[in-house]
Amino acid sequence: MSAAAPALGPWLSSYARKVPTWPVYLLGLVPGVFVAWDGVTAIADGVDILLHGFGSLALQFLLASLVVTPLLRFARINLIKFRKALGLLSVIYLSLHFAVWLLLDLQLRWGLIGSEIVKRPYLTIGFAAFLMLLPLAATSWQGAVARMGTQGWARLHRLVYPAVILGAVHFVMQEKVWLSQALVYLAAALFLVSLRFLWIRRW
Numbered sequence: 001m002s003a004a005a006p007a008l009g010p011w012l013s014s015y016a017r018k019v020p021t022w023p024v025y026l027l028g029l030v031p032g033v034f035v036a037w038d039g040v041t042a043i044a045d046g047v048d049i050l051l052h053g054f055g056s057l058a059l060q061f062l063l064a065s066l067v068v069t070p071l072l073r074f075a076r077i078n079l080i081k082f083r084k085a086l087g088l089l090s091v092i093y094l095s096l097h098f099a100v101w102l103l104l105d106l107q108l109r110w111g112l113i114g115s116e117i118v119k120r121p122y123l124t125i126g127f128a129a130f131l132m133l134l135p136l137a138a139t140s141w142q143g144a145v146a147r148m149g150t151q152g153w154a155r156l157h158r159l160v161y162p163a164v165i166l167g168a169v170h171f172v173m174q175e176k177v178w179l180s181q182a183l184v185y186l187a188a189a190l191f192l193v194s195l196r197f198l199w200i201r202r203w
Contacts, residue, residue, distance in 0.1 A: 010076055017078075021085050028089040031057055032096065039100075050100045055174075058093035059167050059185055061086050062133075066164060066192040084140050087160070091137040094130055094167075122173035129166035132159040161193045 035053030039046045065086035071077040106113050117123045136157055138144075145153045168189040172182040 017081070021082060024082050024085040025089065028061065028085065029092075032093060047100065047104045051097060051105065054093045054097035054100060055171065058090050058097055059164075059171055061090035061093060062160070062164050062167060063185065063188055063192065065090065066160070066189075066196070070192070070195060088137055088140060091133050094133060098127075098130055122170050125166050125173065126170035129163045129170060132163040132166070136160060136163075161196060164189045165193055 032054065035050065035057065039050035039053065042049050065083050068079050068083040068086070071079060102108065102113065106116065117127050136159060139148065139153060139156060148156065165186075168182075168186040172186050175182050
């Protein structure tokens, strides 16, 4: 590592401490507005545009939330205060992804919804990831840590690791062909989770 990297890390960390978290939420919602506009104004395949766009954003923000710790460890760039915002943005986009599938794709045909989730493995995997992330979003407020205890809260939030892998697998499986983008997401998810568990094992 160059001498400039350690110096750059604390400088960026110092600057990040002065930035409030609300711009992260605001800027994080901007790409969703573009996805919604593209889907609504599309002549054809508007539902697919919304599904793919919101799903991609959900996975991207979830991966971004997992990059925060390696940045701190390796580059001394402390963005911990923004990790919750990145995670919540991921859940917001994942909820929009699920809502589009529920309302526009299947049009609230409840019998079909259950059978599709059970019958199609990529939907089963994606739905499992969604269910794993919901309790993490529900306990993201500071009072939840006090009520659950630090260790209990930390154990629950380890669900993010299987959730991101399942989300990446869902992304790969739903493609008719294996796109390089989907494989990059899966590789990134596996790398970040492997890195985390290596640290836990060493500790």
